[in-house]
Amino acid sequence: MKYSVLGPSGIRVSQICLGSATFGVAPTSQEADEVVGAALDLGVTFFDTANVYGSAPTFDRPGHPPAAQRESAEEILGRALEGRRDEVVLATKSGERRVGAGAGLSRRHIIGQVEQSLRRLRTDHIDVYYGHFPDPHTPLEQTLAVYDDLIxxxxxxxxxxxxxxxxxxxxxxxxxxxxRLVSTPVAAQVQYSLLHRGPEAELVPACSRFGISIVPFAPLHGGLLADLSVLEREISGDQRYGGAGFSAQEIAVARALDGLAREWGLEMQQVSLAWLLSRPAVASMIVGAETAEEMRANASAAEVELSAEQLEAVSALTENRPA
Structure with missing residues (x-):
């Protein structure tokens, strides 16, 4: 595993971050313990969750308990990390609505949610605390002021x-x-991948200029940039959340990427993740894993270094697509 400094924080995080958006569904609570254990054994020190993960109706799947009856991802992750909490950098978020709770980044909502997150995570502190989404009803000054108080x-x-x-x-x-607040943001989390390069227009240059780290989520674009077998699933990509699924253009790019990976003797997800790690300001990437085997496969990307020619070949696959 390789490590990067997270923005101006001074803390080092693993370049692979384990995300827990679907903990409790896939993987199940028991499987999540195995995934977290595998991640720790592989040198992963960065773990990402949110106050709504796992227990939100968005993640309902046939054959699984409904949201109100499931453990939250924070509860599952907190239990899995028990006894090893000091070894990791733990990130969570507030701002989205939980069942029976408010939403937004106001002082009232943040203070209420941070206390619940601390309880669910079985910890007395959160290392990195994100505002999950912009709140058009709350001035950013208020949000940063309460973050300052919490720090x-x-x-x-x-x-x-x-x-x-x-x-x-x-x-x-x-x-x-x-x-003169101590709540200067140290990281920007955003959807970013070979098939989603919109952040390169403005966010990447801004973060590069001001020394803020970018932490991409969905770096494998719903699994399409990891393994073409995802196309054989009955539900794939953003169809899990009511979306349209993969487009013909996205599938064509993935097939071309698979051809490059085979030519170079690498796995597809290794090329996808290694390319993203090479991009300006990217410090770590959030990957999901349903099994310990998937965790090991994703973590191996941190050891792959693509040549300048290889990086250029990967970039060329989507360089002319609209942001």
């Missing part, structure tokens, strides 16, 4: 933003500097 109280260590556009990330830096 000074020792309940969180660093602030970060997820799914925020470049202009809001820049505004957050201005506010933190102007008000």
């Amino acid at each position: 000074r109280q020792g309940k969180t260590r660093y602030a970060a933003l997820s799914n925020h556009p470049a202009w809001q990330m820049t505004e957050a830096l201005w506010i933190a500097d102007d008000r």
Whole structure:
């Protein structure tokens, strides 16, 4: 495993981060323990979750208990990390609605959610605390002020933003500097992959300029950039969340990528993840895994170094696609 410094935080995180969005569904609670254990054994030190993961209706699947009857991902992850909490950098989020709870990034909602997250995670502090989505009803000044309070109280260590556009990330830096806050965002979490390069237009240059780390989620684009066998599944890609699934253009890119990987003697997911790790400002990538075997396969990408020619060949597959 290789490690990177997360923005201006000074902390080192593994370049592969284990995400827990579907913990409790796939993998199940028991399987999640095995996945987390495998990740720790592989040197993964960065774990990502959120107050709504696992227990949100979005992740309902046939044959599994409905959201209200499931353990949350935070509960599952907190239990799996028990006894090894000090070995990892733990990130969670607030801002989205839980069953019976409010949503948003106001002082009221954040304070209420951080206490619940601490309880579910079985910890006294959260290392990286993200604002999950922009809140159009709450001034960013208020959000950063409460993050500042939480850091000074020792309940969180660093602030970060997820799914925020470049202009809001820049505004957050201005506010933190102007008000001398310790809640300067250290990372930007965003969907980013070979098939989703929109962040390269503004967010990547902004984060590169100001020393903020980018932590991509969905780096394998629903599994399409990992293994073409995903196309054989009855439900694939964003169809899990009511979307349209993979487009013909996306499938064509994936087939071309698979051809390059075979030519180079590598696995498809290794090429996809190694390419993304080479992009400016990217410090770590959030990967999901349903089994320990998938965890090991994804983690192996951190050891792969593509040549300049190989990186150029991968980039060329989607360089002219609209953002």
